[in-house]
Amino acid sequence: MTKKVMAVVAVLMFGLAVSCGGGSSSSGTTGTADCTSVSGQALVCGTVTAADLTPVVGAEVKNTTSGAGTAMPGYYKGLPDGVSKSVEKSTTTTCLTDANGSFACEAGTASGSYTFSVTMTGFSLTFASDLTLDSTTAVPAADTTATGANITAKWLVITGSWDGVQLLLSQMKGCTLTGSESVPEDMTGSAACEAVNLVVQDASLASTTFSDIANLTPYNSIFINCGTDMSAYSTVIQEYVAAGNNIYFSDLSDPGVTAAFPDKVTYGTGSTTTGTVTANADNADLQTYLGKTTVDIDFNLGSWMPIASVASGVTTFVSGDTSSLGGTVGAPITVGWTQDAKGCVFYTSYHIETGGSATADQAKVLKYLILNAESVCE
Known part of the structure; x- marks a missing residue:
C-alpha cells in the first residue's frame, strides 16, 4: 500500500494524523x-x-x-x-x-x-x-455515508477460538455475515460480504493460504482473531507487511506477533482475570472522535494476554491500569507500528466477544484504527 502525500500533509501541517512510529504514545494538535x-x-x-x-x-x-x-x-x-x-x-x-x-x-x-x-x-x-x-x-x-462498495480495501479475517473482529468489519462495510451477532467469534462469511471485499476464512485453512505470498497479495489488510497461532507463518507475514499491507492481531494470537516481529512487544507472564478498566485514549484524533480522553475496556474472558512493554517506535493508542486484572499500571492495551516504513502492524489485548456494539468504546476504537490505518500509522 502506497502512503499518500495528503496524509503526510495532514501530519506535518496540522496534526490530523499521528505517526505510528512516534514513540510510546501518540499526541498532537488536531x-x-x-x-x-x-x-x-x-x-x-x-x-x-x-x-x-x-x-x-x-x-x-x-x-x-x-x-x-x-x-x-x-x-x-x-x-x-x-x-x-x-x-x-x-x-x-x-x-x-x-x-x-x-x-x-x-x-x-x-x-x-x-x-x-x-x-x-x-x-x-x-x-x-x-x-x-x-x-x-x-x-x-x-x-457522504459510504456503502460497502465505497470501501474498496479487501479484508481477510482468520477465525479464532474467541473474538469476532469480522462483525466490526461487516458493520463498516454495511454487509451481513452468516451467524449470530451474539456469538461473533462463530460468524462466517457470506456472499453479501464477499461482494464488498470482506472474506472470512477458517483458521484450519491457514496452512494453505499462508503457504505463498501470492495468496495474500489480493488483500489490503489481514485480521487474526484471538486464539489462532500464526507463528509458523512468520516469514510470509513479514513479506506481506513489507509489501505495504496491514495486519491486526488480537489477544491470544500473540505468538504470531512474537515470531514475525520479535522485540516489538513484550508480553506479561502472570495470570489474568475478568473485569472492566477505564483506560486512556492516547491518540489525539481518537480523543476528538470519542469526545473524551478515556475509554471503558471490558476484559470479559479470564485468560487474556497483557502487554508488559513495547519497543521504541511502537505507538500506544490505548493504555490503562490493568494491575487489578493481572496486568500492570499504565499498561499498553492497543498498540501499533510501521514496520520498516512499509505496512502497519496492530495488536490489541482486548477484543469483541459479546456482540460488538457499535457504540461501545472498545469497538469504536478498533474500527477507527482499522478504517484509518493510513492516517494513524505513517
Missing part, C-alpha cells in the same frame, strides 16, 4: 473543519463516514465538476500557531477530512452545481451539491 462562509467563495461542508458512521480520516476531497479532479483549499480551526487557516503544501492546496471525518472546502467562485470525489487508499466516494457564492452548503449525511 485541526477540525471550519465551515464558516468565506467572501468570494462557495464553501462545501460535510462529514464522510463508513456505513456504521465510523469517520473516514485524512481523505482528500476534490472538485470533479470540470474533469478528473481539482484540489481545493481546506479550512480548519484549532490549528497550531503559525499554520494558516487554509492549509497549503508548496503551490498545491488540499482539503482533507478531519478527525471526525468532516471537511470544509473552497469549491469555487460562482454559484452552481458541482460534483466532488473523496478518496484515500482503499476508499472512494462521489457526491454532488448545488452551491451558493459567499455561502456555505452542508451536504446531506446520506450523500
Whole structure:
C-alpha cells in the first residue's frame, strides 16, 4: 500500500494524523473543519463516514465538476500557531477530512452545481451539491455515508477460538455475515460480504493460504482473531507487511506477533482475570472522535494476554491500569507500528466477544484504527 502525500500533509501541517512510529504514545494538535462562509467563495461542508458512521480520516476531497479532479483549499480551526487557516503544501492546496471525518472546502467562485470525489487508499466516494457564492452548503449525511462498495480495501479475517473482529468489519462495510451477532467469534462469511471485499476464512485453512505470498497479495489488510497461532507463518507475514499491507492481531494470537516481529512487544507472564478498566485514549484524533480522553475496556474472558512493554517506535493508542486484572499500571492495551516504513502492524489485548456494539468504546476504537490505518500509522 502506497502512503499518500495528503496524509503526510495532514501530519506535518496540522496534526490530523499521528505517526505510528512516534514513540510510546501518540499526541498532537488536531485541526477540525471550519465551515464558516468565506467572501468570494462557495464553501462545501460535510462529514464522510463508513456505513456504521465510523469517520473516514485524512481523505482528500476534490472538485470533479470540470474533469478528473481539482484540489481545493481546506479550512480548519484549532490549528497550531503559525499554520494558516487554509492549509497549503508548496503551490498545491488540499482539503482533507478531519478527525471526525468532516471537511470544509473552497469549491469555487460562482454559484452552481458541482460534483466532488473523496478518496484515500482503499476508499472512494462521489457526491454532488448545488452551491451558493459567499455561502456555505452542508451536504446531506446520506450523500457522504459510504456503502460497502465505497470501501474498496479487501479484508481477510482468520477465525479464532474467541473474538469476532469480522462483525466490526461487516458493520463498516454495511454487509451481513452468516451467524449470530451474539456469538461473533462463530460468524462466517457470506456472499453479501464477499461482494464488498470482506472474506472470512477458517483458521484450519491457514496452512494453505499462508503457504505463498501470492495468496495474500489480493488483500489490503489481514485480521487474526484471538486464539489462532500464526507463528509458523512468520516469514510470509513479514513479506506481506513489507509489501505495504496491514495486519491486526488480537489477544491470544500473540505468538504470531512474537515470531514475525520479535522485540516489538513484550508480553506479561502472570495470570489474568475478568473485569472492566477505564483506560486512556492516547491518540489525539481518537480523543476528538470519542469526545473524551478515556475509554471503558471490558476484559470479559479470564485468560487474556497483557502487554508488559513495547519497543521504541511502537505507538500506544490505548493504555490503562490493568494491575487489578493481572496486568500492570499504565499498561499498553492497543498498540501499533510501521514496520520498516512499509505496512502497519496492530495488536490489541482486548477484543469483541459479546456482540460488538457499535457504540461501545472498545469497538469504536478498533474500527477507527482499522478504517484509518493510513492516517494513524505513517
